Amino acid sequence: MHELQICQALLGEVAALAGARNASRVTDIHVGVGPLSGVEADLLRNAFPIAAAGTAANSARLHLRLIPVRVRCEECGAETSVQANRLLCGRCDNWQTTLIGGDELVLERVEMQRSDGAGAGGRD
Amino acid sequence: MCDTCGCNVTNANRHLVSAGGPFEFTEAGTESVHVLQNLLHANDREAQHNREHFNRHCVLALNLMSSPGAGKTALLEKTIDALRTEFSIAVIEGDLETENDAERIRSKGVPAIQISTGSACHLDAHMVHGALHELPLAGLDIVFIENVGNLVCPASFDLGQHLNVALLSSPEGDDKPAKYPVMFRAADLMLITKSDLIEVLGDFDPSRAATLLRELANPAPAFVLSSRSGCGLPQWLDWLREQVELRRLCDAGGEPGNPEVTQHADARADG
Numbered sequence: 001m002h003e004l005q006i007c008q009a010l011l012g013e014v015a016a017l018a019g020a021r022n023a024s025r026v027t028d029i030h031v032g033v034g035p036l037s038g039v040e041a042d043l044l045r046n047a048f049p050i051a052a053a054g055t056a057a058n059s060a061r062l063h064l065r066l067i068p069v070r071v072r073c074e075e076c077g078a079e080t081s082v083q084a085n086r087l088l089c090g091r092c093d094n095w096q097t098t099l100i101g102g103d104e105l106v107l108e109r110v111e112m113q114r115s116d117g118a119g120a121g122g123r124d
Numbered sequence: 125m126c127d128t129c130g131c132n133v134t135n136a137n138r139h140l141v142s143a144g145g146p147f148e149f150t151e152a153g154t155e156s157v158h159v160l161q162n163l164l165h166a167n168d169r170e171a172q173h174n175r176e177h178f179n180r181h182c183v184l185a186l187n188l189m190s191s192p193g194a195g196k197t198a199l200l201e202k203t204i205d206a207l208r209t210e211f212s213i214a215v216i217e218g219d220l221e222t223e224n225d226a227e228r229i230r231s232k233g234v235p236a237i238q239i240s241t242g243s244a245c246h247l248d249a250h251m252v253h254g255a256l257h258e259l260p261l262a263g264l265d266i267v268f269i270e271n272v273g274n275l276v277c278p279a280s281f282d283l284g285q286h287l288n289v290a291l292l293s294s295p296e297g298d299d300k301p302a303k304y305p306v307m308f309r310a311a312d313l314m315l316i317t318k319s320d321l322i323e324v325l326g327d328f329d330p331s332r333a334a335t336l337l338r339e340l341a342n343p344a345p346a347f348v349l350s351s352r353s354g355c356g357l358p359q360w361l362d363w364l365r366e367q368v369e370l371r372r373l374c375d376a377g378g379e380p381g382n383p384e385v386t387q388h389a390d391a392r393a394d395g
Contacts, residue, residue: 013163017157031163085339106162107161108159
């Protein structure tokens with residue numbers, strides 16, 4: 001349900017970047033999503049075209065990179081990939097671990113067509 | 125200087141637009157911008173602002189999260205009855221449509237601000253900020269924020285609270301921490317509610333729920349209680365007293381901006 005709100009935040013960021021760089025069109029948006037961010041990648045993908053309609057990112061492709069859940073063990077120091085609902089150390093099974101990846105929700109990269117290069121868009 | 129001919133590229137910033145740099149220009153006139161922007165930063169910034177409001181007035185803010193019907197409002201009613209002579213309490217109520225919960229709280233003589241979220245499935249920091257300006261924060265000890273009943277969405281939105289309390293009612297089943305890891309990983313306390321029904325249900329094991337919480341690398345204590353019978357309430361009330369005390373020490377210690385006041389006195393589950 002909240003993925004639409006997240007998409008609107010995403011497009012707000014993208015619009016600010018595009019405006020600052022005088023881009024005529026946004027072609028690709030890369031977002032990193034960890035399972036523990038609480039955001040479902042599929043729902044984000046579905047919400048994106050609705051939120052993007054009528055913006056500079058109208059025809060942009062959304063690329064979602066799934067970030068694996070990783071923990072560092074406070075006991076043995078090992079860094080292991082684990083399931084989102086079982087954050088025990090993958091080496092020694094200790095429950096006292098620190099999450100080092102997997103709760104991110106990050107706009108990583110935006111590719112855009114520049115007004116001058118594309119020969120379109122409003123440069124004043 | 126302009127963006128057209130390259131005269132804006134200087135020795136100082138040339139690395140940014142060179143091959144592999146964050147603002148690399150390509151032949152086709154496209155630009156690739158590396159951002160690394162947390163998409164919830166607008167909410168997080170507002171949440172920090174809310175936290176500063178609470179800290180300025182030395183108020184402990186607790187975010188209560190659970191499924192609908194897990195007993196958040198009933199717990200608050202009992203808590204207000206038990207602590208009204210010790211602490212000054214207020215409640216921010218998140219609800220999709222009605223003012224029912226806020227009216228239940230007001231009937232206890234405690235200020236309650238209703239946030240009707242409409243179709244929104246969670247509270248966010250901006251909604252809570254609006255409610256804060258209707259609350260007389262000066263003189264308050266505890267603000268409870270009763271989130272919208274939902275084990276999914278509220279977990280992603282910081283409201284400016286100091287601590288999260290997740291309620292798990294026994295009829296929901298003891299596997300909820302594994303099913304909703306985002307919510308239960310963020311909990312500073314898990315309350316297993318409606319304990320009077322455990323005997324009737326027969327298949328709810330509080331220690332299993334506590335084990336699954338531990339498997340989320342969460343050291344939060346787990347208390348078992350029933351608002352109806354009053355069983356287990358003293359442990360919850362003592363925890364609250366301790367958190368109010370810690371909050372006061374923290375504010376007196378000049379750490380007004382620090383959201384990480386979580387101190388788990390008891391790292392073992394009691395349930």
